[in-house]
Amino acid sequence: MTNRIGLFSASMAVMAITASSALAVPYASAVRNTSGSTYEFVLNEPADYVTVLRDGANPVTINTPAAGRHTFDLGAFSSYEIQVGKDAPKAWTELSDTFDSGTATTEQLFQYFFRPTGVVVNDDPSSEYFGTIYVSHPEARVNAGPVTTPRVLGDGVYSLTADLIGVNLAGGFSVTDPEDATQAKAPGWTVDQSNGSSPWRLSLDDSGNLIAADFSDQSGGIKYASPDLTTGGLVLAEEDGVLPLLTNDTGFEEVHGSILSKVSVTGTVGVDLTVWAIDEDYDLDGDTFTVDPETNLAQGSTYHPLRWDVGPATDYDQPPTIVINKETLTVDDDNGTPGDDSDDFNDFQYTLSPEAIGGVITNNMHYEEQHEKFYLLQSRTHGNESGILIVSADPNDADNPTIEWSSKRFSYDNGLDGNTSPGDVGEGLQDIFRNIDDVVISADGTKMYVTRNRQFFPGDDDVVTPDPLVYGDGDNPVLGGESNAPGGILVIPLDENGLPDLQVDDNGTPGDTSDDFITNIESIPYDSPGRTLRSQVAVDAAGNVYHVDNLTERLKVFSPGGNTIATTTSDGLFSVQTIESLLGDYNGNGVVDAADFTVWRDALGNSVTEGSGADGNSNGVIDGGDYDVWVNNFGNSLPALSEASTVPEPASGLLLVLVAAFYSSSRRRKL
Numbered sequence: 183m184t185n186r187i188g189l190f191s192a193s194m195a196v197m198a199i200t201a202s203s204a205l206a207v208p209y210a211s212a213v214r215n216t217s218g219s220t221y222e223f224v225l226n227e228p229a230d231y232v233t234v235l236r237d238g239a240n241p242v243t244i245n246t247p248a249a250g251r252h253t254f255d256l257g258a259f260s261s262y263e264i265q266v267g268k269d270a271p272k273a274w275t276e277l278s279d280t281f282d283s284g285t286a287t288t289e290q291l292f293q294y295f296f297r298p299t300g301v302v303v304n305d306d307p308s309s310e311y312f313g314t315i316y317v318s319h320p321e322a323r324v325n326a327g328p329v330t331t332p333r334v335l336g337d338g339v340y341s342l343t344a345d346l347i348g349v350n351l352a353g354g355f356s357v358t359d360p361e362d363a364t365q366a367k368a369p370g371w372t373v374d375q376s377n378g379s380s381p382w383r384l385s386l387d388d389s390g391n392l393i394a395a396d397f398s399d400q401s402g403g404i405k406y407a408s409p410d411l412t413t414g415g416l417v418l419a420e421e422d423g424v425l426p427l428l429t430n431d432t433g434f435e436e437v438h439g440s441i442l443s444k445v446s447v448t449g450t451v452g453v454d455l456t457v458w459a460i461d462e463d464y465d466l467d468g469d470t471f472t473v474d475p476e477t478n479l480a481q482g483s484t485y486h487p488l489r490w491d492v493g494p495a496t497d498y499d500q501p502p503t504i505v506i507n508k509e510t511l512t513v514d515d516d517n518g519t520p521g522d523d524s525d526d527f528n529d530f531q532y533t534l535s536p537e538a539i540g541g542v543i544t545n546n547m548h549y550e551e552q553h554e555k556f557y558l559l560q561s562r563t564h565g566n567e568s569g570i571l572i573v574s575a576d577p578n579d580a581d582n583p584t585i586e587w588s589s590k591r592f593s594y595d596n597g598l599d600g601n602t603s604p605g606d607v608g609e610g611l612q613d614i615f616r617n618i619d620d621v622v623i624s625a626d627g628t629k630m631y632v633t634r635n636r637q638f639f640p641g642d643d644d645v646v647t648p649d650p651l652v653y654g655d656g657d658n659p660v661l662g663g664e665s666n667a668p669g670g671i672l673v674i675p676l677d678e679n680g681l682p683d684l685q686v687d688d689n690g691t692p693g694d695t696s697d698d699f700i701t702n703i704e705s706i707p708y709d710s711p712g713r714t715l716r717s718q719v720a721v722d723a724a725g726n727v728y729h730v731d732n733l734t735e736r737l738k739v740f741s742p743g744g745n746t747i748a749t750t751t752s753d754g755l756f757s758v759q760t761i762e763s764l765l766g767d768y769n770g771n772g773v774v775d776a777a778d779f780t781v782w783r784d785a786l787g788n789s790v791t792e793g794s795g796a797d798g799n800s801n802g803v804i805d806g807g808d809y810d811v812w813v814n815n816f817g818n819s820l821p822a823l824s825e826a827s828t829v830p831e832p833a834s835g836l837l838l839v840l841v842a843a844f845y846s847s848s849r850r851r852k853l
Contacts, residue, residue, distance in 0.1 A: 207266065207268060207724050207725070207744065207748045207758055208225055208227045208228065208249075208724075209344075209748035209756070210223040210232070210266055210748070211223065211224050211226060211312045211314075212310065212311065212313050213310070213312070219256045219257055219258070220253055221255075221256055222251055222252070222355075223251070223252055224250065224251050224313060224343045224344050225249050225251075225345065226277070226722075226739075227277050227345075227741065228246070228249050229266045230245075231244065231245055232244040232247050232265065233264075235262065235263040235265065236256060236259035236261070236262055238261070238263070250345045251343075261752045263749055263750075263751045263752075264751075265748070266747065266748045266749075267747045268746060269746075270744065270745070270794075271743050271794055274669075274704070274743075275742075275743055276738060276739065278293050278737060279293060288360060289346075291360035292346055293346055293737045294331075295335065295730065295735060295736070295737065296319070297319065298318065298731070298732070299318045299319070299378070299379065299716045299718070300316075300317070300381065300382060300383040301315065301318075302392070303315050303316075303720050303722040303728060304316075304386060305722055306390055306723075307723060307750055307751075307756035308754025311351065313343065313723075314341055314343065314349070315343070316339055316341055317339065317340045317384075317737055318338075318340075318384050319335055319337065319338065319339070321375070322336050322363065322375060333360050334361045334362075335363055335366065336364060336365065337375055338366030338367045338373060339366065339367050339368065339392060339407065340367075341365075342737070346739065352410040367411035368407075368414075369411060369412060370414040371394075371396075371401070371414060371415065372421060373401060374396070374399065374401040374402075377399070379397035379398050379440075380398035380400075380401050381396055381405070382396055382441065383395045383443065383444040383718050384718070385444055387447045387448075388449055388450050389453075391406050391451045392406060392411065392414070393445050393447050394407070394445075395441040395443065396421065396441060398423060398440060399423040399440060402423025402441060402463070403418050403420065403438055404416070404445055404490075415496050415497065417451065418437055419437055420437065420499075422439065427439050427463055430499040435501045436464055437502075438464060439463025441461055441462070442546070443460035443545070445459045446458040446548055452494055452496060455492040455494075456489065456493075458487060458490075458547070459488060460485055460545075460546070461485070461502070462484060462485065463484060464484060464486075464488060466484075466504065486580075487508070489502055489505050490502045505556070506556060506558075506580055510580075510581050511571065545560060545619065546561075546620055547559065548621045548623065550623045550627070553679065554574065555572055555574055556572070557572055559618050559621060561618060566601075566613070568590035568615075569615035569616050570615050570621070572585075572681060573586060574586055587682060589613050592614075593612070593614045594611055596698065599612060600614030600660055600661065601613075602657045603657070614658060614660040616658065617634050618632050619634065620632065620633045620717055620719050621719075622719050623680070624721060625721075629674065629676060631673055631727060632671070632672050633671050633719045633729060634670050660698070660700065666700075666705070667703050667704075670706070670707065671706035671727060672703055672705055675702055675703075683702075684703060685701045686698050686699070686701070708738055717729065718730055725741075725742070726739055726740065727741075745763050746760050747759045747761070764815070765811055765814075765815045766812040766814070767818075768812070769781050773819040774819070775816070775817075782796040782808055786805070787804060787805070788803070788804045789803055790802060790803070796812075798812060799811055
């Protein structure tokens with residue numbers, strides 16, 4: 183989806199302001215004119231302040247605003263800039279609520295879904311739907327029967343504003359009733375209620391139209407809906423996933439089957455649409471094939487990355503182009519030791535059994551237009567194949583792709599073992615990126631977010647009782663539950679070519695890789711009672727991370743915090759400034775001065791969140807170390823302020839006066 187996100191960046195001696203889609207902040211979304219000169223916007227989380235500049239000046243300020251809807255009067259002015267500021271510790275923090283299903287509030291119920299399968303967020307600041315969250319839910323539920331749920335749920339796609347409240351997008355943006363199952367929309371297409379995969383994963387086109395994959399047999403395919411979910415239809419002709427597949431008017435050309443992956447999109451529905459996806463049923467030859475009556479399996483090679491050049495059509499009825507023949511990705515790698523088979527591996531596994539020439543292994547993919555690469559995933563438990571494979575396609579030959587990066591090769595090259603159970607997969611190093619289920623790339627192309635179906639812990643390699651021949655799935659000491667990156671979502675830095683740029687530390691033991699760790703990978707924790715399935719991850723314009731899966735049964739949102747200012751403008755622009763705090767500036771006024779000493783003195787001895795308030799050395803306690811930080815930075819100021827005022831150099835006399843006054847008052851208080 184194309185957006186207009188402006189990223190401000192500057193390098194300064196005392197203060198650094200940077201911008202990145204990975205730095206989440208509170209921001210103003212869904213700005214709209216409600217009546218006359220009154221405008222409404224939605225804050226996704228609480229902020230320190232909101233300042234609305236009208237025609238570049240004439241500010242309207244809201245102090246400590248809560249998450250939710252806010253209004254301002256534009257008056258006779260013609261433009262606005264909504265600046266949202268917050269200074270918070272840099273740490274991944276859940277913005278969504280953790281709640282017990284039986285005691286959830288009305289607002290919390292909007293975050294509950296019995297079986298969510300997809301999530302996507304509108305990141306186009308020029309759209310009135312900016313910040314809107316869409317969640318796919320393929321199973322209707324009522325508060326009765328064998329499975330009791332906290333709220334009534336329908337089949338279709340739900341919409342929420344950025345503050346995680348249900349919204350009727352076509353009804354004046356009104357708040358919905360969480361028990362209203364009709365808010366699950368499927369305009370112009372049907373949902374298969376039999377298997378929990380219709381609709382499946384979600385995407386947006388360049389104009390904010392929803393694109394939904396359908397993985398079911400009865401109604402498989404790719405569908406679309408308008409941003410307000412009122413109108414829609416089929417991107418690809420027919421709803422089908424039953425073998426043999428339906429054909430177009432030629433009588434022999436198949437168009438699609440059940441869509442397993444997220445749909446990657448460029449262009450706009452009805453104008454210039456192109457979609458990429460992995461189809462469970464469409465075979466390598468593109469002809470109608472039958473099912474083997476003995477194995478009940480398709481006799482054809484499936485699960486290839488495909489492209490449909492839809493253009494201005496809907497109900498597109500032409501066969502896809504096979505972009506990558508995944509069978510060409512399965513060549514054995516001898517790991518640089520020809521003649522020694524003990525360390526060989528397949529980059530990509532595509533057979534489940536001799537009878538099945540194509541299994542549910544290539545489970546997901548993402549095509550990133552800015553890098554012109556395919557990010558292919560295998561949700562493999564053991565680690566003896568690559569969990570992540572980054573591939574460039576040959577535009578003229580599907581049999582000639584180039585493997586740009588392999589997670590199994592990365593593991594081997596760095597001596598990292600992702601599975602410590604030899605009884606599970608045998609001796610040798612295994613992929614540290616196992617059980618990867620979904621991937622999304624940041625808008626600026628510098629971050630890759632991946633979800634994991636499972637974390638692994640010490641003890642997972644034990645023999646499974648009572649069968650002494652069956653082993654557990656093995657600990658992952660590099661990226662497992664007790665590593666420095668234990669979370670279910672990993673944030674991986676990318677280089678300018680869209681390839682992982684990971685740094686490995688030898689932990690002071692060169693030559694011994696058993697205790698090595700990755701230093702620059704971020705980990706987002708979320709509680710899950712076991713192995714998750716049906717997960718999807720999304721990122722909004724400000725960098726907040728969204729996640730759904732079948733076990734937590736929640737829409738979860740995470741923010742990495744930071745000292746930030748996000749600006750949404752009336753001309754459809756959005757920017758994020760990230761301010762590295764001025765050391766010693768405990769009152770946040772941009773100057774390290776006597777007032778900061780007072781803040782430190784009044785908080786002395788308090789325990790605080792690391793790095794907050796007067797905790798200049800970030801140890802979680804206001805102590806003498808924070809005083810030293812203030813002394814060492816006394817007189818410093820932010821450059822923007824230093825141009826307008828003169829700040830004296832640190833004066834030892836003034837410092838002595840302040841310290842003497844402090845100790846004098848301390849002695850008086852003790853009397």
